[in-house]
Every structure is written in structure tokens, then in C-alpha cells.
Amino acid sequence: MRPTRAKITDAISAIERCFLRNQDGTNSVKDSTDSLSITEMTELLESLRGSIQRAVSVEQTRKPEFDIFLLTFQRWLLTDIARDQALLCDLLLPILNEALPPSASITPQTAPFVEKTLQFVRDTILRCSVAKDLIGKHMIGRLVATAVCVHASTMLKRQALDILNSLLAKSKENKALLTSHTCLTDLDNLVHLLKNAGDVELQTQLVELLFRICPKPKQERLQFIDTLHLPKIFADIRGDYFHQDCRAFLNQLNAGNDGVLKTPKSFRLSHAECVLGDTTSSLTLNPPDGADSLWLDFNTSSLSILVMIAGGDILSIELAFSKVQRWQVESSAGAFLPMTPIRI
Incomplete structure (x- = not known):
């Protein structure tokens, strides 16, 4: 039983x-x-x-x-x-x-x-x-x-x-x-x-x-x-x-991804700058001490900036597309790339 x-x-x-x-x-x-x-x-x-x-x-x-x-x-x-x-x-x-x-x-x-x-x-x-x-x-x-x-x-x-x-x-x-x-x-x-x-x-x-x-x-x-x-x-x-x-x-x-598709597109950068919403203030991200680059990843509804920090840990900052007014990044090779935000 x-x-x-x-x-x-x-x-x-x-x-x-x-x-x-x-x-x-x-x-x-x-x-x-x-x-x-x-x-x-x-x-x-x-x-x-x-x-x-x-x-x-x-x-x-x-x-x-x-x-x-x-x-x-x-x-x-x-x-x-x-x-x-x-x-x-x-x-x-x-x-x-x-x-x-x-x-x-x-x-x-x-x-x-x-x-x-x-x-x-x-x-x-x-x-x-x-x-x-x-x-x-x-x-x-x-x-x-x-x-x-x-x-x-x-x-x-x-x-x-x-x-x-x-x-x-x-x-x-x-x-x-x-x-x-x-x-x-x-x-x-x-x-x-x-x-x-x-x-x-x-x-x-x-x-x-x-x-x-x-x-x-x-x-x-x-x-x-x-x-x-x-x-x-x-x-x-x-x-x-x-x-x-x-x-x-x-x-x-991920080559050819436009940032809206399910698969993210990644860039290796030496500098990234974002302007959020309708404000004039910007958020600038640079590589941490001892590093020469950071990564910018375009996800389905946001962009993620990943920075390698001491000890091999990764710091990730998520920004929703709807909150981004514009951003521009500088590649590690020195080329300056203006980008238009994608609104979801």
C-alpha cells in the first residue's frame, strides 16, 4: 500500500x-x-x-x-x-x-x-x-x-x-x-x-x-x-x-548580423560611448587597467559591454536599445565607427 x-x-x-x-x-x-x-x-x-x-x-x-x-x-x-x-x-x-x-x-x-x-x-x-x-x-x-x-x-x-x-x-x-x-x-x-x-x-x-x-x-x-x-x-x-x-x-x-536577429554580433573595441534617452550626458567605457580592449555585443533587445577585469572575471553592462539615443565606438585598430541605435 x-x-x-x-x-x-x-x-x-x-x-x-x-x-x-x-x-x-x-x-x-x-x-x-x-x-x-x-x-x-x-x-x-x-x-x-x-x-x-x-x-x-x-x-x-x-x-x-x-x-x-x-x-x-x-x-x-x-x-x-x-x-x-x-x-x-x-x-x-x-x-x-x-x-x-x-x-x-x-x-x-x-x-x-x-x-x-x-x-x-x-x-x-x-x-x-x-x-x-x-x-x-x-x-x-x-x-x-x-x-x-x-x-x-x-x-x-x-x-x-x-x-x-x-x-x-x-x-x-x-x-x-x-x-x-x-x-x-x-x-x-x-x-x-x-x-x-x-x-x-x-x-x-x-x-x-x-x-x-x-x-x-x-x-x-x-x-x-x-x-x-x-x-x-x-x-x-x-x-x-x-x-x-x-x-x-x-x-x-555571427558575421552579417544586424543586431536584431537572435544571434548576437560582437566587436572588439578600445573605446565605447553611449548617450542614453533624451539626455545630453554620455556614458564612456574604456578598457580596465592592463587591458587594451573591451567587447561590445549586440543582443536581441540590448547591447552588452563586457570588460575583462583582474582575475579573469568579466564585468557586463547591459543597455536596452529603447534607452539608447545614440552611440559611437572606436575599434582597437583605431577606426572610428558611428552607429545608429536599433529600436525594438
């Missing part, structure tokens, strides 16, 4: 209380006799599975079971007895998959479940002892489906790609899985997203993913990008100059 929702909630609440915090302020999990055994956690997962699946369905918009489930399992993974990889793969990961496309549709109601699931995978699953190839076997397809889902927000797509890149790093198994014949459709969808992302940072994540799975031998690299219909300049991207080479590739990929 399936437990009632009240019994499930009571059971999770009681289990959550087993994870007492130490009194020394370290926030580490106390290893007590109340800690759950692998058998007990397995039984709990099996009894909760139906409830969790219902919680992430379109019809159920607010379910505390899912939040408590993630919190409880997160704490349990920090205990010494949480070492059984089969438990994670056979029970936990299929439950998490239920919250991701194509099993779940992304709507305003279900988006929070998708976001919490991706955060849990990134912050907890990737940091535990489970091998990346086991996680990839269960989740790569769902992560790709999330990244290319037309209803997913840019933030959710970035989260999914961040996890995908982490799974591909130093994992031959996951790279082989994503480049296998059965995943060619997934790769085609990712390349299509690369051309229609409407967000430069998202494009950069996609280039990183393709860069990770691209073969090292030159002939194989050329064959790889030819299969995916990518410009051959992609084959010249190297790890030591990834950011610069990635920008050059994106600029070529």
Missing part, C-alpha cells in the same frame, strides 16, 4: 531531524546512531519516488516534498556511510531525471523544480565520490534536452551547460557518449542553439562544450566540424587562447 502524503511528509521531517548540526559552528553533519543506513535510505527513496514524480508534474505547482527530499539527501551524502554508487545511480538519478526535459515540460510552474534539480546536481552530486561517467550515463541526455529546450530560460540553459562541461572534463566515457552515433541529433541541436542563442556567454559555454569533445588530430577535427557544419576556424581554437579564439570564432559565426 502506498504511503499517504502526510505519512511521507512526516517521515521526511523525522529523517531530516536525524541530521543534527555540530555545536561548534562548523556546520558539519554529526555522525550519530541516528544516521540512516544505506538500506534505510534505499527504502525511503523507493517509497518517495511516486510522490516526488507527482511533485514535479505540471499539475503540482508547490510541493514541499521535493525541497525536503533534496535537503535530506544532500545532508545524507555528507555522512561516512553514503558510499554506495549503485544507490545514487539506480534510485536517485532517475528521480532527478523526472524533473528535467523531456520527461517534464518547462513552464513557469515547473521551472523552479528544474532549477533546484540542476543546482543539486552541480553542488552535490558532482562533488561526491560517484564517478563522472556514471552520472553522465544517466543524465547527459536530460541535460542536453534542458539546454536546447525552447521554453528554458537562459539561466537554466547556462546551468545545464555548466554541468555538461563539468561532466566532459577529463572523462573519455562521457565524451564518447556525447559523440556517439546515437547522440548526433543532440549535437545538431546544440550547434543550432549556438547559432541562435541570443546570449554571448551561453554561446561561449557551447563553444567550450564543442571544444572539449572535438578530436585533437587535425584531420579528425576538420571532419568533426564538417559533420556539424561549423566554420573551419573552429579547428584553430586552442586551450591556451580559448577566450580570444572563441571570440574570433563567434565573430565569424
